[in-house]
Amino acid sequence: MITKATTHVTQNEALVFERSQNGRRGYRLPALDVEETALDELLPAELRRDDDLEGVPELSEPDVVRHFTRISTWNYNIDLGLYPLGSCTMKYNSRLNEKVARIPGFAGLHPLAPEEDSQGALEVMYELQQHLAEITGLPGVSLQPAAGAHGELTGVMMIRAALDARDGTSSDEAKRRKVMLIPDSAHGTNPASAHLSGFTVKTIRSTPEGLTDLDHLRELCGSGAVAGLMLTNPNTCGIFERNIKEICAVVHEAGGLVYMDGANMNALVGVARPGDMGVDVIHLNLHKTFSTPHGGGGPGSGPCCCTAELEPFLPVPRVTADGETYRLEYDRPQSIGRVKAFYGNFGMHLRALAYILTHGNDGLREATEAAVLNARFIADGLADTFDRPFDSPPMHECLFTDKRQSRKGVHTLDIAKRLIDYGFHPMTIYFPLIVQGAMLIEPTESVGRAELQQFVDAMKEIAREAVEDAETVLGAPHTTRIGRLDEAAAARKPVLRWRPAERAAGA
Amino acid sequence: MITKATTHVTQNEALVFERSQNGRRGYRLPALDVEETALDELLPAELRRDDDLEGVPELSEPDVVRHFTRISTWNYNIDLGLYPLGSCTMKYNSRLNEKVARIPGFAGLHPLAPEEDSQGALEVMYELQQHLAEITGLPGVSLQPAAGAHGELTGVMMIRAALDARDGTSSDEAKRRKVMLIPDSAHGTNPASAHLSGFTVKTIRSTPEGLTDLDHLRELCGSGAVAGLMLTNPNTCGIFERNIKEICAVVHEAGGLVYMDGANMNALVGVARPGDMGVDVIHLNLHKTFSTPHGGGGPGSGPCCCTAELEPFLPVPRVTADGETYRLEYDRPQSIGRVKAFYGNFGMHLRALAYILTHGNDGLREATEAAVLNARFIADGLADTFDRPFDSPPMHECLFTDKRQSRKGVHTLDIAKRLIDYGFHPMTIYFPLIVQGAMLIEPTESVGRAELQQFVDAMKEIAREAVEDAETVLGAPHTTRIGRLDEAAAARKPVLRWRPAERAAGA
Amino acid sequence: MRYIPNSPEERLEMLRGLGLGSAEELFDSLPPDVLLKRPLDTPVALSEPELLERFEAMAAKNAAARRPSFLGAGAYSHYAPTIVDSLIQRSEFFTAYTPYQPEISQGTLQAIFEFQTLVCQLTGMDVANASMYDGSTAMAEAVLMAERVTRRTRVLVSPAVHPEYMRVTETYVAHAGIELGRLGFDEDAGRTTFDAAQLDKTVAAVVVQSPNFFGCVEDVKSFADAVHAAGALLVVVVTEAASFGLLRSPGACGADIVVAEGQSFGVPVSYGGPYVGLFATREKYARQIPGRLAGVAYDKEGRRGFVLTLATREQHIRREKATSNICTNEGLIALAATIYMTTLGRQGLQEVAAQCAQKAAYARRQIGALEGFSVPHSAPVFNEFVVRAPSDAAALLRKLASGHNVTGGLALGRYFPGRPNDILVCVTETNKRADIDALVAGLKEVQS
Amino acid sequence: MRYIPNSPEERLEMLRGLGLGSAEELFDSLPPDVLLKRPLDTPVALSEPELLERFEAMAAKNAAARRPSFLGAGAYSHYAPTIVDSLIQRSEFFTAYTPYQPEISQGTLQAIFEFQTLVCQLTGMDVANASMYDGSTAMAEAVLMAERVTRRTRVLVSPAVHPEYMRVTETYVAHAGIELGRLGFDEDAGRTTFDAAQLDKTVAAVVVQSPNFFGCVEDVKSFADAVHAAGALLVVVVTEAASFGLLRSPGACGADIVVAEGQSFGVPVSYGGPYVGLFATREKYARQIPGRLAGVAYDKEGRRGFVLTLATREQHIRREKATSNICTNEGLIALAATIYMTTLGRQGLQEVAAQCAQKAAYARRQIGALEGFSVPHSAPVFNEFVVRAPSDAAALLRKLASGHNVTGGLALGRYFPGRPNDILVCVTETNKRADIDALVAGLKEVQS
Numbered sequence A, B: 001m002i003t004k005a006t007t008h009v010t011q012n013e014a015l016v017f018e019r020s021q022n023g024r025r026g027y028r029l030p031a032l033d034v035e036e037t038a039l040d041e042l043l044p045a046e047l048r049r050d051d052d053l054e055g056v057p058e059l060s061e062p063d064v065v066r067h068f069t070r071i072s073t074w075n076y077n078i079d080l081g082l083y084p085l086g087s088c089t090m091k092y093n094s095r096l097n098e099k100v101a102r103i104p105g106f107a108g109l110h111p112l113a114p115e116e117d118s119q120g121a122l123e124v125m126y127e128l129q130q131h132l133a134e135i136t137g138l139p140g141v142s143l144q145p146a147a148g149a150h151g152e153l154t155g156v157m158m159i160r161a162a163l164d165a166r167d168g169t170s171s172d173e174a175k176r177r178k179v180m181l182i183p184d185s186a187h188g189t190n191p192a193s194a195h196l197s198g199f200t201v202k203t204i205r206s207t208p209e210g211l212t213d214l215d216h217l218r219e220l221c222g223s224g225a226v227a228g229l230m231l232t233n234p235n236t237c238g239i240f241e242r243n244i245k246e247i248c249a250v251v252h253e254a255g256g257l258v259y260m261d262g263a264n265m266n267a268l269v270g271v272a273r274p275g276d277m278g279v280d281v282i283h284l285n286l287h288k289t290f291s292t293p294h295g296g297g298g299p300g301s302g303p304c305c306c307t308a309e310l311e312p313f314l315p316v317p318r319v320t321a322d323g324e325t326y327r328l329e330y331d332r333p334q335s336i337g338r339v340k341a342f343y344g345n346f347g348m349h350l351r352a353l354a355y356i357l358t359h360g361n362d363g364l365r366e367a368t369e370a371a372v373l374n375a376r377f378i379a380d381g382l383a384d385t386f387d388r389p390f391d392s393p394p395m396h397e398c399l400f401t402d403k404r405q406s407r408k409g410v411h412t413l414d415i416a417k418r419l420i421d422y423g424f425h426p427m428t429i430y431f432p433l434i435v436q437g438a439m440l441i442e443p444t445e446s447v448g449r450a451e452l453q454q455f456v457d458a459m460k461e462i463a464r465e466a467v468e469d470a471e472t473v474l475g476a477p478h479t480t481r482i483g484r485l486d487e488a489a490a491a492r493k494p495v496l497r498w499r500p501a502e503r504a505a506g507a
Numbered sequence C, D: 001m002r003y004i005p006n007s008p009e010e011r012l013e014m015l016r017g018l019g020l021g022s023a024e025e026l027f028d029s030l031p032p033d034v035l036l037k038r039p040l041d042t043p044v045a046l047s048e049p050e051l052l053e054r055f056e057a058m059a060a061k062n063a064a065a066r067r068p069s070f071l072g073a074g075a076y077s078h079y080a081p082t083i084v085d086s087l088i089q090r091s092e093f094f095t096a097y098t099p100y101q102p103e104i105s106q107g108t109l110q111a112i113f114e115f116q117t118l119v120c121q122l123t124g125m126d127v128a129n130a131s132m133y134d135g136s137t138a139m140a141e142a143v144l145m146a147e148r149v150t151r152r153t154r155v156l157v158s159p160a161v162h163p164e165y166m167r168v169t170e171t172y173v174a175h176a177g178i179e180l181g182r183l184g185f186d187e188d189a190g191r192t193t194f195d196a197a198q199l200d201k202t203v204a205a206v207v208v209q210s211p212n213f214f215g216c217v218e219d220v221k222s223f224a225d226a227v228h229a230a231g232a233l234l235v236v237v238v239t240e241a242a243s244f245g246l247l248r249s250p251g252a253c254g255a256d257i258v259v260a261e262g263q264s265f266g267v268p269v270s271y272g273g274p275y276v277g278l279f280a281t282r283e284k285y286a287r288q289i290p291g292r293l294a295g296v297a298y299d300k301e302g303r304r305g306f307v308l309t310l311a312t313r314e315q316h317i318r319r320e321k322a323t324s325n326i327c328t329n330e331g332l333i334a335l336a337a338t339i340y341m342t343t344l345g346r347q348g349l350q351e352v353a354a355q356c357a358q359k360a361a362y363a364r365r366q367i368g369a370l371e372g373f374s375v376p377h378s379a380p381v382f383n384e385f386v387v388r389a390p391s392d393a394a395a396l397l398r399k400l401a402s403g404h405n406v407t408g409g410l411a412l413g414r415y416f417p418g419r420p421n422d423i424l425v426c427v428t429e430t431n432k433r434a435d436i437d438a439l440v441a442g443l444k445e446v447q448s
């Protein structure tokens, strides 16, 4: 029985371009208050636009408000309920933090304003750095990276720079340590970031338990030339790498450094610290663990935290403090340089600091416990119904597969689509890649018992349907304004922008 | 063909009481920062609650946000499109005005703060009064009434007081003019307000044209004892009372005063002024004509505007200005007194002033023209399909009936419900009462041509369905999360509050 | 005008489609002599930035809004969770109309039903309506209802109800054939008194406010039996809704009608409005209640929903015989209060009340101990109390404001010429100890 | 903790249900020696009012945020319609994730498709992606893409691109086997120069910014032919997106890749982020573009929808062979920019650009006429220009700030030690004539 959702009337809405009507105006400026100069005096005609912005929409303010309000209602979102995307940590986005980020003294502050007149902003960044250092156990922090992958790039480049400095290989291509080890379960951004930083990626096998294969790691480390390891912990199967200390030791002995992908820190905050495990550098996803809104795909923030040894290689500028005053420090000769203009996604720094201060140290641990508990609750509830590839106890997310259902021709994608009819956003599917038909479920701490149970019941219902009424599952979703879209066709003949040709029946 | 809407998955949500879980907390106060006194010292036990607020919900912040976000999605609203409720003027509610009302210097100002420290607020009220006086042509203005009906009560009581002062009947029940004339087409609040003010209501017939019957008016005025007339203009049929000057003259000659219900001022702003027509006192609905949000049923604001002769009778305090400073004036011996604590719904005054200043004098007239034009467009589009009880040209709203469709057993209510499937909010139905099966359609200026056409097409489709497929119309709506509710049963055994007994399958 | 979708060109086309040559012709049904032949004499249009600047400049003149304040007297400063304002700003809520079409208004209807239930729980009553304009009009409507229920015409009101509520009630009943009488007041206790003799068979209701206007908690229970014995209704008025979290509910004290101002529940003081009136009564009087009511209803499939019900009381149907003329009420403010009550919840509402009482007690002790100042009333208070100053209160408060940047309270002379030196001081959870100490220090200084 | 629905009691019950005795046991899979055995050394929890106070206090220390300012240089102050921020605060937008499930993410997907189209229209290109982190990383990605497309390894960059963009690009290409060369600069004109000789067959791309960092509009067209003749790509960088409303589009000037900072489109300067990078190119390079792309797709019933497409370029599938490592981009900021562009619209975008140019011209005239000051560059400008002061720029600006409460611009010495006396002044529609006149008066005064 579907308890969480039903169907209701919903508005259609064309593209803004299809809605546009010549002569409509949505905004008005104050009148120009200086003597007007003839355009030709300002700019010769050949430097000026000559297309009168043909095609750019013309709408009134109510048109715009209705357009975006209508299409917004087509989105599932955290405020509608459980959003169990594994690896994404879709936790509650506090309104308070949104308010904080909009305080005029922050929102209206120009990044190139004199430091003495930006002390409040620098204090925010400095304090956040301090707290992230304490949470990760890694003292060196840069808030500059704009997202997780950006943080990876930064961290891996720091490893590059640190090794070159240590081995004196900055200018000696040949002798350079070039091999970055990455488990086969890793997120795609890991190898991509390593590649961008000039490393060649070697893949480490996972054990049947879903852990990094230590022997394979040793073997690969033996080959020499190992620059380091990129490890996610808990890993993307939701399992804590219990050999983490040994793993780090092996890499260190081989002369490499250990990068930790901190995407899953929501399982560890206040409970264990990467710095205490032997990790050299990590990135955090403030838009996951620290609740800054995902925004339909960003903005994020991916601070890097590292050991004292790696600190000299962090991006410039650094935010430092001498006594009462905060400074932007540029004079860091060993720094990898800048990875972004200005200082990172400051608006996200504000929200993350607000998150940390609102929770307090006990609240941070409480959130971790609640997140892991919720994942355990689901793992337990679904244990008899779905195949669990690994039986190690899950941390903040639990992994299942479609093994049992696929025998009946019902696959992970179908189960995910059918969940939509039950009123849920599906879990992360087909990730990690090493697990066939993976379903990675991360409830986070932000959902209550009743809804967790609803989810478990829905999944069991779907499993039952898979047996008794596969068609219903295969044809899902049945309750949405559009059905499954033909993504293959879309990729074959990509239409990536609107052109007047495609005008549809507009509103 | 239904173009405006389709169906989509929507969340279910129980009552907050059904969602409540012991021990959940949604808010936290700063710690008490003074020495604590024993409760018994503060208040003897018998004066204190002893029920521990049994039954009051316990929810976390995300629970609350999800609860209200989910149920909100069940509402149709202006930002989803045309909301053609006749007589309600559902126009665009500007976000800018919402921002203005939340400026801390206004939102945080206590009503009993010293006048010298509240000059900005008094200036807002004073300036709004000036503009409303100019728009209505009636110089005396009070912003105290909280809604239209409240404004009626205020205005009618002013008539009572003015007549008593003029006729010296304050203390002479017998001689008092007691009869308030009200057209049969009037809104129910008119007779209710007149009654509250101690008047006996006499009803004036409407002519076949949908206008006030002048002869009947004369006849009733002949009877003497006439205190006044409450007239809506344009009237509730959407027709301008073209004899308005004569109507006022007749009433004045009979020694009565003329009250105008200004609910339909959106047809007149910048085009014609009640003061120039002979009206003595009027109320405006800032939540209609001046776009302050309806809020699902308020707050509203119903300022009263009157002639210089009636000014002494306006409620106290008055907001006045001497030179640069604004004052609250209480010394008005002839005033009817207070109708509300403090000064009215100030937050709405702010929004209405913002509306007036954003439009500018030309924009105000432009809005009126656009509103009337939109109504005409619909009247024209539906003329051949639906019965028009009166053929006088409509102003800002147009009136139709179900005469033709009811022959097939399809009535106004069915047409309204079917409109929901077409993605529209229905028009006002069964009002005015004098027109059987009335459908009163007011598009306002806030909707574009394409959507007006969609509405016309939808109405025509429904007319066609009424003939070819009556069942579909009679069973409507078919696309909403719940169907037609049994209102008769609800009124027979009213359940007006939740009690633990009714606990439903909660979320 | 950017709020009008159809452009001037589009409107011309539409006019042509209707066979009209110009917008003027839209008004041909108006006699020429009523047409305004000139542009309105109101300002020209302002752009967004200009408008905001204009209002910011006016707001800046409201110096009082920037000061720590101890003003109460019917409008109270309380912390409001951020989510209250963000949720009521969802257009689904604030741009919707009265829920006359339940199938597409269930959000509003369910919220009203929740509001009604919460009001019943806090007041200890059986039935509550969807809201009144504010506490003052709610009191007036209660008096009118008492007359309808009892068919009696005298109403005895405590002299310690909010003076503005009294004024409003006087206006409302002026033509309803109701005579308002006064109960007594014990100046030492700070409480309402009455002698049973007043309670004859003509009395429709007795109206008391608790905490009363002077902050003292009335012994409401002590009134109930006598009032009921006389066949009259006991109407209890509450201006500070936060007190529900600590004080015995009026229902538990025998009230027949409870009216209250709900502003304390997450609504900004906003220079006096919009606020929200709470109105609750006993089951047996449900059909005499003014205003809207939401109730449970079911569709053919047995699905639960909510509708506006018992509309036969209302003016749409009853016209002049309606229980009230109220139509639009305070929907969105009632929603804000509902979200506030839900967020604070069972424990939070009690904490707020407790902190108010604790901080008020602290302030009262400090001020009472000041040389030259006294706290005249002996009855227990909630979060307001009267302070008797050694000199003119208004002058003293002006000095406090200018010299110490604090609004010290309300000079009661404004309402009671006989109390030139009295100040009504209100303390809530938002007043920090430091502010209280500063007030005390200020009082000490300005009078010496 | 009030953000956690399950109460401590509920969690205990859940633990018991799982056969666990305490929360600690949830972490039994962690070796004891990695467990943190003490509470985190971070502050204790703050309530809402305390938190807001804390941040308000920090914000108050940002004096610069309260001053009229003529700072630009990559972050621009423009008026943003109120509806931009209110619409992006709908939880449907800001709390949603990347639209991996199109059936319940069409709102986000359609908005991305509209964003892509608008970016194409303004830049004059065929294809745009769903956004990059910001303008600087977009430039770096453009350089990497040019290498992929041309398989060449030298990239010539104008010395007049934003210095921070240059630094970021240097970091990005450090290990990509790409060598960055420099074009020339004509100090009198204030424009980039290059001699065809530099353009050998190793050159993958030529990168120019227009308006360039010094505010001068480059004659982009004049580069195109030579660059294309050499088989290289022309990459055009734009830091001030408002200029699209007035200047010939890069596409029309022959650009192959256009990257821009979109912050000007309704996004607060917010101390440097979050902003949004625009990335557009020609049809033929579509499959080489970094980042996400939304495209049209249809369901079985032929209903149009939108999906993320061409994912085979991305790291989820391509791993290390991906066109980029970017995953999360700047979705919500791209949405804000989309709403801004839609609200301003065809006419509004042109008006903003025109007002910027007009006001900058006015300011430039006034300052240029000042005794001791000069405007060294002769090329036409959009809304920024260099002012050469008679003395040290930084010192002079400090005096302006403290003495005249205005942030006069950027002391170029920060980036170019060789320009100690140069100030980069930016003027937008938000700078009132009075502010400009005050700046001029201030400059006059502080230097004499």
Ligand SMILES: Cc1ncc(COP(=O)(O)O)c(C=O)c1O
Pocket: A087, A088, A147, A148, A149, A150, A187, A189, A190, A232, A236, A261, A263, A264, A285, A300, A301, A302, D326, D327, D328
């Ligand atoms: C395990 C893991 N690593 C890295 C990333 C990339 O982070 P971002 O999307 O913020 O770039 C993600 C995001 O989904 C992830 O799940």
Ligand SMILES: Cc1ncc(COP(=O)(O)O)c(C=O)c1O
Pocket: B087, B088, B147, B148, B149, B150, B187, B189, B190, B232, B236, B261, B263, B264, B285, B300, B301, B302, C326, C327, C328
């Ligand atoms: C004609 C007319 N008069 C009076 C009113 C009452 O106004 P309010 O609901 O603001 O009290 C209305 C509201 O619907 C109305 O339409």
